[in-house]
Amino acid sequence: MNRLLAVLFFTRFGQILISLLIHSDQQHLYPTLYQVFTPISYAAPACFYLYVSSFIQGNSRLLKFQWMHFIPACLALIHVFPWPLNEINWPVVADQVERNKQLFITERTGLFPALFYYLGRPVLIVGYLIATWYVVLKSRILDSKAGHSGRNWLSFFLKTATFFQLTGFLPLLLWNVEKPGINTVLMILNCMILLVILIFVLHQPKLFYGYLFVSVDLDMEAIKSHAPPVLNSAKKVSLLPDQLISYSNSMKEVMEMKRPYLLESFQIVDLAGELNIPVHHCSFVLNNLIGKNFRDWINEYRINSFMEQYPLKAERMTIESVAHECGFKSIATFYNAFKKETGLMPTAYFSRKKVS
Incomplete structure (x- = not known):
């Protein structure tokens, strides 16, 4: 369970790091990190679904058939592997990341056609997001009458993760809009929301005991x-x-x-x-x-x-x-x-x- 959570946090960290490198003087590091984090980003939607479903069912380990959810991540690993004669126009990719963020890159980024990335990742995110909410609503774990001890934590985790996944689709709404300062505004908005979450965590630490923190009462x-x-x-x-x-x-x-x-x-x-x-x-x-x-x-x-x-x-x-x-x-x-x-x-x- 903790490893599934770690993949989600690591994916978010990778997205921020790639954006920072593109806007810095260290762009020569960007292609390598992009190739490292791409398979992880393909695994993240499945990790989100598997964490929530395992949480609801009380499983501490993945079942054998559940490992099939990581097939897209394996394909992504093959996709970004530096195959011979597989030349990629990284400056164009960087420009598209800067303009459209990391979800909608129409330039080829690996072995497979560009369709694999700019269509594959959105489909995975939306598909697993729908599947996760379906499992949650079907289980009624968020119902206060259910009396589940992890209801508050799961509610917070679901809402936060859903918000950050859906913000990745904002470029679709602004595709044909002149946006000289919109990217800056979006980045500031994300940072402000992260700050609000951090303040909330500091004031409500009991929500995370047993999940992210360990609650200890000393004798x-x-x-x-x-x-x-x-x-x-x-x-x-x-x-x-x-x-x-x-x-x-x-x-x-x-x-x-x-x-x-x-x-x-x-x-x-x-x-x-x-x-x-x-x-x-x-x-x-x-x-x-x-x-x-x-x-x-x-x-x-x-x-x-x-x-x-x-x-x-x-x-x-x-x-x-x-x-x-x-x-x-x-x-x-x-x-x-x-x-x-x-x-x-x-x-x-x-x-x-x-x-x-």
């Missing part, structure tokens, strides 16, 4: 004891029962097979990254299916590891040393966790075990 007791911070998972999440079970099994499998709890710095963000699922989904599964917060859950694994290792190493290592090996950064956190799991302090626990 003051954990800080005092130098334990890892606990992430608040109060956000409501709409997951199907099968998804809950699948996530739970995957989380347990990672902990048992890879044993990341032995790392003192391991946090829920790292677990979510390992499984490629949102952080708030991990928190939801822990709180509602497993029945523990992240700190208690990971400490349980560390305590179990300690109880296996300490009897084997007791003659040559102290309790504190073994606790550090099992992932505890703070001795106070270890003793608190041990007593919470067993009801006794370590010395009393192993003494009783010897007697029994």
